[in-house]
Amino acid sequence: MLLVLRNDWLPTACLPRTYDLAKYCGAxxxxxxxxxxxxxxEVWVCPSCQKPLAARTLQQPKDAIANFQYYVHSELPQEV
Structure with missing residues (x-):
């Protein structure tokens, strides 16, 4: 499940540092x-994301933050 929650297009400097990204397979x-x-x-998943993640063929949910909805707020300097 975690593998479909990756976004390999994001620059390394923008990846989250609030959790151990490697242990969560880069999700x-x-x-x-x-x-x-x-x-x-355990990771809590909202109902709209749970269905595509529980399907026989895993899919990245449309509303997943990995789907270019991750805005790097936690990685920006405080001044910004």
Missing amino acids: ILCSQGMRCLDNLA
Whole structure:
């Protein structure tokens, strides 16, 4: 499931640093829905994302932040 939540087009400098990205297979996730930021653990998924992620053929949900809806707010300098 985590592999379809990646976005390999994002520059490395823009990737989230609020959680251990490598342990979550590079998935772009909302840290507020994560049970643990340092180790692989449960991730809360909204109902609109759950259906495509639970389908026989996994798909990236339309509303997933990995689908170019990740805006790097947490990675911007505070002045910005």
